[in-house]
Amino acid sequence: MDFTDRTLLRLTDDDERRAVLSPAVGTRILGAAFEFSNIEVGDVTGVTVRDIELLPAALASQRFDGLAREQSGSTQWEFSASLLATNPTSSAHARLELGLTTETRRADTSVERIEIESLSDLADLDQVDARIVTDDGSLPTDLDELDRRRLDELSEMLGERMTVPGDFNAELFLAARDISTLNGLMVALQEPQYTSRVELELVVDGSLPSSIQTHRVVAAAIIEPDPFNRLAELVERVQTGRAVMERSTETASPPGGMRSRVGLPYVVIIPMAALDDSDLPFVAGASPTTADAERASRLDELQRRLTPFGVALATVP
Known part of the structure; x- marks a missing residue:
């Protein structure tokens, strides 16, 4: 069974899904979904999958404007319409509705x-x-x-x-x-x-007491077995998939003190071995000395660069 199919199967089982969508991945997803303002948010400590839809189908549409005019006369009408594609298409391997639990502290601004x-x-x-x-x-x-x-x-x-x-x-x-x-x-x-x-x-005033809160996030997930040799294709899939799915998916409203970074964040699930690519950058100033440390540093640096674009990385063995 290839990586894509095996990972898709992992998402159908509660225990295996928890291994893929770990609290560390939840922290990346929360940062890809929202920007934080007047709020201090700790690392995610728990991930709850409230709903999952495999290979969600979405109807692609094309908006167009028109103008109609009487052949004899000056009356005219302007109109707009959306033309739906004949067949729905899948723009992601899964649609996820998540509850991400984290310690949160609001700041009081006056x-x-x-x-x-x-x-x-x-x-x-x-x-x-x-x-x-x-x-x-x-x-x-x-x-x-x-x-x-x-x-x-x-x-x-x-x-x-x-x-x-x-x-x-x-x-x-x-x-x-x-x-x-x-x-x-x-x-x-x-x-x-x-x-x-x-x-x-x-x-x-940042001295207000913290509280444990669970934040709702709706995200799309795609599985990519060879992400960095086909990075341009991956970015294109995310961008086009997001444009299609945002029109047919209910997105999560930002919690208080946060604002949406993108309409629909994407989780890109990749093999851990992909991080062995020596061309991938480390965190600035880092000098990891073991294979595990090198992978961790590359993952942190890649996530730093992808977060502003609403993308979170998840790795599996």
């Missing part, structure tokens, strides 16, 4: 101080022009170039008014407000928008 400063005084072209002349010696004679130079200078002046100027990203600020011209920024600074700088001082 606002100690609020400072609000209007930035409307920056909407002064004489002030902007004076800075340009100081820096460049004169103003550009081309009007379009003058507007671009003024926009750059005004954006820099905005950053200088921040508490930590280096943390201000002018490009993101303008893009978030759909501002691409000098006039657009001038309008944003003046009445009635009155762009302001808001500074908050927060106090975080």
Whole structure:
């Protein structure tokens, strides 16, 4: 029996499934599913499989928009629809509904101080022009170039008014407000928008007592016998599978103090021997001296890199 079929069979038995979905794997799954904010989460101490569906079938669909118009007349209709594939497809080897038990400590955050400063005084072209002349010696004679130079200078002046100027990203600020011209920024600074700088001082109390909680996670699982020689294929399977399954699978809501990292985390089950690949990286600064230590270090480093993409690794002998 090959690795894929043998592992699929493991998932049908309670004892063998517990060996595959160990508490250490549960810790990786929880980190792949959620980001933690204002909360301290310990390692998972227990994994409960509440429901498992093997080879879950999902209908792939293609969304399209259309426009219909009367042949004689001006009436027209716009519509959107989804075209379903003829046959459902399986995008994972299993769908898992898990309960992950861990020690959790919430942090109590309060606002100690609020400072609000209007930035409307920056909407002064004489002030902007004076800075340009100081820096460049004169103003550009081309009007379009003058507007671009003024926009750059005004954006820099905005950053200088921040508490930590280096943390201000002018490009993101303008893009978030759909501002691409000098006039657009001038309008944003003046009445009635009155762009302001808001500074908050927060106090975080992390001394609250911890509690044992069980967090619900819904994940997809795929079995990959040769993950690192076919890494591109693996990533493609995860991405396309997630896109299909998220439309037909109820995902878990994030617990308090957490936020979803992805809609549907994926558990990739691989053979332990795959970690013997000498091209795989160790944790930075690690110098493992035994085969087991090398595998553990490679697994930790791989998980660190895959967690932001909503992927958790599980190894089996």
